[in-house]
Amino acid sequence: MHEGAQSYPDRPRHHHFGVRVEHRAEIDAAWEYLTAHRDEYGLRQIDPQVVRHGSYSIHLQEPGTNFWEIECYEDVLRKDSGEERLGGVRSRHWDHADEDAPASARGYTPLAFTHGTLGATDADAYGHFVEAVLGLEAHRAYAAVRYIKHPATKHFVVALQVPEPQSFSPNFRFTIGLESAQAVEDAHAELAARRSEVGLTDLGSLEADGAGASFILRDVNGNWWELAA
Ligand SMILES: [Fe+2]
Structure with a gap:
């Protein structure tokens, strides 16, 4: 990890x-x-x-x-x-x-x-x-x-x-499951539009293969999350 x-x-x-x-x-x-x-x-x-x-x-x-x-x-x-x-x-x-x-x-x-x-x-x-x-x-x-x-x-x-956020690799992340690939796509579009407003320091591209979809994001504290379905 x-x-x-x-x-x-x-x-x-x-x-x-x-x-x-x-x-x-x-x-x-x-x-x-x-x-x-x-x-x-x-x-x-x-x-x-x-x-x-x-x-x-x-x-x-x-x-x-x-x-x-x-x-x-x-x-x-x-x-x-x-x-x-x-x-x-x-x-x-x-x-x-x-x-x-x-x-x-x-x-x-x-x-x-x-x-x-x-x-x-x-x-x-x-x-x-x-x-x-x-x-x-x-x-x-x-x-x-x-x-x-x-x-x-x-x-x-x-x-x-913590006093200072840590800098981790994206491999160190927590994954949130969404109800559908469409929901993941919608979330990605919304967060791309509101990226600075909601304080994301990184937003990965949408990965979709027809069966599933996912993307990663990094929050203002340097923590990586994945949204996937
Ligand atoms: Fe604990």
């Missing part, structure tokens, strides 16, 4: 991907397992358990330099309002955990890919951009944090306020 060998001093906090387990004990098991197998998997870094934004988590950096979070919201879900806030991102992202399934030899079983992250210099302005231009929800998790998501799905992108 991260191209090249540049260093990103803000990681892992600002750029990582998250998977979720059901039980808190799995986080401890994951830390023990990954620490024991660190050389085998070429892990560059394994941060110990931390409680942050309601999640009990560990963070690790794999050989490709990407950071991952293994998270658990078991504690939050014991509270009545834990599931409902912030568009439901903390509720289970799976229909049911199969408690009778054989236990993983690793001691932990991620059940969902839950989130990615990006940076924005102004959380309020970025939330407005996300809603007005990308057509997604921007939930105010904290003053400097927005959870970006579609109302019908649970996975989300965390926008964290």
Whole structure:
């Protein structure tokens, strides 16, 4: 995902991907397992358990330099309002955990890919951009944090306020699915006409092959998005 060998001093906090387990004990098991197998998997870094934004988590950096979070919201879900806030991102992202399934030899079983992250210099302005231009929800998790998501799905992108935007390759992007190739074409035409008004720093050409269509754009914070169908 991260191209090249540049260093990103803000990681892992600002750029990582998250998977979720059901039980808190799995986080401890994951830390023990990954620490024991660190050389085998070429892990560059394994941060110990931390409680942050309601999640009990560990963070690790794999050989490709990407950071991952293994998270658990078991504690939050014991509270009545834990599931409902912030568009439901903390509720289970799976229909049911199969408690009778054989236990993983690793001691932990991620059940969902839950989130990615990006940076924005102004959380309020970025939330407005996300809603007005990308057509997604921007939930105010904290003053400097927005959870970006579609109302019908649970996975989300965390926008964290950062002092300086990062410069990533277009390969590091999030893709939004539209209902049809025509909708993608219409969106491209509209954004081409309103490019400076909505603050795009780059707008790729429309790629259409008869079956599908897509294009990429770069927002004012340097983040790449793809709209596709
Ligand atoms: Fe995270």
